[in-house]
Amino acid sequence: MRLKILFFFSLCTVFSVKSFSTYLNAAIVGYKDCTNFENYKTISEKLENDSSLHFCKLNLTEVAYDKTDGPHVYQSLTSARSLFDDDHMIIAIGPYIDVFTSMQYVIRKQVHLVTESAEIPEPSDRTFPILPDATSMSTAIAQIVEKLNWKKVAFLSQGDFAPVLSLSQKNIFVFPTQLPVNITSKEDPDLRQTLTTLRINHMEKFILHSMDRDVVKNVIFAAEDLHLLHHSRKWFLTYLDFEDIFEKSFPTSATLFGLQMLDPTRLTAAIPGEYFKERSRFEVAVLVDTVNMLRHFLTRGTDCYAQPERNRFITKGNILDKMQERENQFHGALGAYHWILKPETQLRIKTNFNMSITRLNGKVEQIGLCTFSDSGPILRVDRQMDRAVDHKLHEVLQNKTFTVITRLDPPFVQRGHRDRYEGFCVDILKEVSSIMNFNYTIKLADNGVSDWDKIINQVVKGDGDIIIGSLDVKSSREEQISFSTTIMDSTVSILLQKPPATPTFFQFLGPFTSHLWFTILGVFFVVGGALYLMGRYDTTQRESDQQFDLKESLWYSLNVLLQGGTEYAPQTTSMRTIVAIYWFCTLIITTAYTANLAAFLTLKNIDNRVKTVDALVAQKKINYGVLKGSDLENFFAKSDNDLYKRMWIHMKLNEVDIMPNKREDARKMVQGENNKYVFLDDSVMNDHYAMEHCTTLESIHQGFGDKQYSFGFPRGAPYRDDINRALLMLQENGHLDILKGKWWRSNCTQAEVEKSQIKSSSELEIENMFGVFLILLSSIVLAIIVEVSKRVRLEIEKRYHKHKVNKEIT
DSSP states (O other): OHHHHHHHHHHHHOOTTOOOOHHHHHHHHOOOOOTTTHHHHHHHHHHHHSOOOOOEEEEEEEEOOOOSSSSHHHHHHHHHHHHHHSTTTEEEEEEOGGGGTTTTSSSSSSEEESOOOOOOOOSSEEESSSSOHHHHHHHHHHHHHHHTTTOOOEEEEEOOOOOHHHHHHTTTTTEEEEOOOOOOOOTTTHHHHHHHHHTTTTTTTEEEEEEEEHHHHHHHHHHHHHOOOOOOEEEOOOOOHHHHHSSSSSOOSEEEEEEOOGGGGHHHHHHTTTHHHOOOOOHHHHHHHHHHHHHHHHHTTTTSOOSSSSSOOOHHHHHHHHHHOSOOOEEEETTTTTEEEEETTTTEEEEEEEEEEESSSSSSEEEEEEETTTTTTEEOOOOOOOOOOOOOOHTTTTTTTTEEEEOOOOTEEEEEEOOOOSSSSHEEEEEEHHHHOOOEEEEEEEOOOHHHHHHHHHHTTOOOSOOOOOSSHHHHTTTEEEOOOEEEEEEEEEEEEEOOOOOOOOGGTTSSHHHHHHHHHHHHHHHHHHHHHHTTGGGGGSSSSSOOHHHHHHHHHHHHHTOOOOSOOOHHHHHHHHHHHHHHHHHHHHHHHHHHHHHHHHHHHHHOOOHHHHHHHOOSSSSSOOTTTHHHHHHHHOOOOOOHHHHHOOOOOOOOHHHHSSHEEEEEEEOOOOEEEEEEHHHHHHHHHHHHTTTEEEEOOSSSHHHHOOEEEEEOOOTTTHHHHHHHHHHHTTTTHHHHHHOOSSSSSSSHHHHOOOOOOOOOOOOHHHHHHEEEEHHHHHHHHHHHHHHHHHHHHHHHHHHHHHHHHH
16 A cells, blocks of 8 residues: 555656645545445545645545455455555544554554544544544534433434433433334334333433434434424434435424534535535534545645646645644534544544534524533523423424324224224214314224234334224223223113013003903893893783883993993882892903903003013023123123122023124124013123114113213323313313213104103003094994994885785775
8 A cells, every 4th residue: 555655756757747735634424335435535625626726635545444254354454554654644534443443553653533432442632523522522412402301211223322321320211222123114113112211101201312403303203103293392412514414394292402513604606516426414514524634734834826846745744733633623513623632531522613502493593502612511591492382283293193092893983984984983083173173084903903912012102193992991901001081881781672662552451361350241241131031021011101021121230330321120029139130240350350450451551571680580581692802892701799600600500592692693682582681791892782772772871880981092192181181172172071962862853762762650641542542433433334224224114015005905
């Protein structure tokens, strides 16, 4: 390598008369294939071509460290040591690489201009860092966080946790969090899992410590997707070009703090535009400042406008003296370049430069200044750092988009017109989103999963933001997710058939059995027949107007039975004896009928169906069951209550027949013809089905097994409290009740509902007495028919008789 450099200058001497210049030889060190040599060379040539300093030039040489294996490492070290043994090579530029950049074994004479922020364990007064040292940065970060009054923070970094100690010394609780080593996008699964864990732990303050712009952006965008850029969360970014992260519009309700070391106005316009497309502004600033600083030191004390008599080379002593001067120091895009030697560490650190303390809250603004002096960082705050902001409900989640996970479970969530989602929970979500101006996308759980525990696992992994549906609050679920305020309460209910609403026109016959009615009818005929026979042989009746023929005897018997009046009266002792006993029997029959009729009509209005679990256990005719695998089955199985234990034993013994796997099967069993099965389930489910079949089914609440239905959120989700505020608004203004009435509404008319209900009052309706009026009407019609028939018969006989007389006369 040394021979190549000498050969290069020899050629310049032989072939060009005007090739004499003053040179500053620098070696660009780094790992193989990432030394940045071409970038330094391009910038150097660009700046040199645009400059009038024709006789001062930088001569850059690439020195790569190949760590593939032992032989390559040895070859790299040998080549580097050979190069740095040349007295004309005065400066090394690049990161600190352990042995490869050792100031004792490799870079033994030269100045090392360190271009990356890292701990340098090897003391040397020839090491000059471009960036602030780790100790000063740690102190500055701790002072800023203390000024923000943060007491507990999550510290995110890919490996540099130097500020953690300084933060702890300020009595700040730090939660160190290792970021994935390779973060290529915001969708990185390890990154999302890391942020999800922080969210679960309810972390509210975050420090993101990284000098890689792409890493910072990916973390911030992933945090945005996980809704960690919320107004209740605060972030502090230690990346030294805060404005470059948010150069474009970045709407967020979160407050983000950062540092701005880079002054973009000092980046020369001569740098090609594509440099800013391929790399960050900060990377370009380091490249440009390094080259410009070398040119600055090269031109100090050198006449670059006149050609020297021979090639001259800047020596190590010259460059070292110029870099240690207190005056006329170089000022670049990353501030002033001035170094001091720390006696306690024998390391040089960069001092006398400033960083702006910035805040993003709608727009980027400077709120203070951090000056790095010889004695350490000094803060100056111009504005209130962590100001309180009034977050209005319609603004806090504005334009955010949430992924909503659910399962089909009518009437909470179901498919409607054009396969769109609808239901009670969907309507609530619409109301909340309209209040808070956020967007949402509803999707079914992966692979059509319907088990809530599996759906919850999806949300825990970060695949969803909100769960809606028939999700009830449980202690086991509370360990995995957070719940909203209650949107609906429920208890256990019994689903059973309503009694058949068949018309009873002949209810007046109900007090007596059919046998008794036929007996009374028989008595009527017997008494009538007895009066006829006794009247026929009664000699006192022969001259009387009261003749007890068969017709009058039956009529008299009917009058006595119905307590009517008659002109006839029996004259003999035997007939009067029969009538007196008949009156007595009639009195007993009438009294018994009246009492039984009143009792019958009263008992008819009493609902004697099995309507409680106590009544279910006490009887043997009607079976009962619960949905297999449901929470209610688990409730009965684990209950210590004697009543519920007995119910569980009954259900378990008949499990195959009375514990269906689907609710639809259970409802079909309830609607069976034999009416010998009732189904126990959550009242919201039974109520909905009973209202769909309001004329045949009824849901009766039991007052145990209380449940609360809510929305689900990932644990630590910062937007839960905001959505809870909106839900409480819906409760207060009655919208939740309106929506519940919409989805738990009977399909029957009011008349149909009233008709199917068992009345508790004793009022009689037309159908109760219709049979009496029907008999009366039938009797009238029959009487008319008989009378008309009689008159027709008499007319026919009259005409026949007249015709016969006329015929005889003729």
